[in-house]
Amino acid sequence: MTPLTSARPRQRRADAQHAAGARRRTGRREARSAAVFIVPFGLLFAVFTLGPIVYAVFQSLFKVRRGDLFGTQQTTVFAGIDNFTTALRDGDFLSAVVRVLLLGLVQVPVMLGLALAVALLLDSRSARFRNGYRLVYFLPYALPGAVAAVMWSFLLFKPLSPFTEPLASLGIHTDFLSGPWQPFSIANMITWGWTGYNMLIIYSALQAIPGELTEAAVMDGCTGWRLALLIKVPLVKPALVLTTVFSIIGTSQLFTEPAVLNAARIPGANAKFSPLMNTTLTAAQGNQNLAAAESVLLALATLVLSFGFLKFTQRKAQTA
Structure with missing residues (x-):
């Protein structure tokens, strides 16, 4: 086997590794670019949509028990369904x-x-x-x-x-x-x-x-x-x-x-x-x-x- 033919597989492996690295770098850049648009939406969605839903479900599981006629003594107790x-x-x-x-x-x-x-x-x-x-x-x-x-x-x-x-x-x-x-x-x-x-x-x-x-x-x-x-x-x-x-x-x-x-x-x-x-x-x-x-x-x-x-x-x- 000549030196030229033995160098070809190494060159192909190097090219493949370089191409894989380029794809990974491109993927990371695309992920960062996507995150720039997705993260603000996700935060707003969590605060103004998911948050009120979770809070409403949480509130629905409790009820207020009044201790006197005028409601001055109130306690929140778990009500289930x-x-x-x-x-x-x-x-x-x-x-x-x-x-x-x-x-x-x-x-x-x-x-x-x-x-x-x-x-x-x-x-x-x-x-x-x-x-x-x-x-x-x-x-x-x-x-x-x-x-x-x-x-x-x-x-x-x-x-x-x-x-x-x-x-x-x-x-x-x-x-x-x-x-x-x-x-x-x-x-x-x-x-x-x-x-x-x-x-x-x-x-x-x-x-x-x-x-x-x-x-x-x-x-x-x-x-x-x-x-x-x-x-x-x-x-x-x-x-x-x-x-x-x-x-x-x-x-x-x-x-x-x-x-x-x-x-x-x-x-x-x-x-x-x-x-x-x-x-x-x-x-x-x-x-x-x-x-x-x-x-x-x-x-x-x-x-x-x-x-x-x-x-x-x-x-x-x-x-x-």
Whole structure:
């Protein structure tokens, strides 16, 4: 074996070691660069998200025992699951959960159907002034929820509503903010405020569809609503799933609209319309431990509903 041939394996090993060292250095640089962005987010997430969750769970396991009539002698004792069982036996809390669940079963499909229809119209070949219409549809979401609720309360409150006289001339005497109609009015406020937001998500998914695919469908004679329903809608199902999950979470957090109606002293307004309103009232009455238990139960219910919907859609996609 010549000196030249014996040096080649050593050179290859040296090159391999040098390449491995370069990869390790590159990996460390990438890890440091990633940490620059991840660590601040992780700290904020731990302080403002995980911290309150852990504190709420901790508070829900205790209760305050008052030693005298005036509550001057108070001791905090371990309660276990007593607060949770009390919350589950609370008729007002359970009624609020059922009320919001029924409202969501009707309002969420209507809202997402409108958002999908508007997104399909904006994405159609015949659409004009798309940017202008997109801005108009999005503006209700940009308006603060409390301001929108006040505006709608003036529009729907019977003595002030501009719809009262026209409907009365037709023989229709309806108070949109009365007890039976109040959930529909609140659903209308939510739909008006969030349709544009969901429309933008769906519209962005429509814009990501390859143009060659729609052109091929048009060449095959699939146009108009057939193109929308048979080609576009199946391709934006991930966006529809995403908006549905967002809507489930948002509906479980319903607070602003019914709270504004209650603060405005609207006849028939319910101070415990939603679970979050009920929990806030419980905390305001001095029972923070029970309020923490109710908030934990509400969070678990939201998690089960949203995660269950995701698993259901995944299973349907696998079997399709």
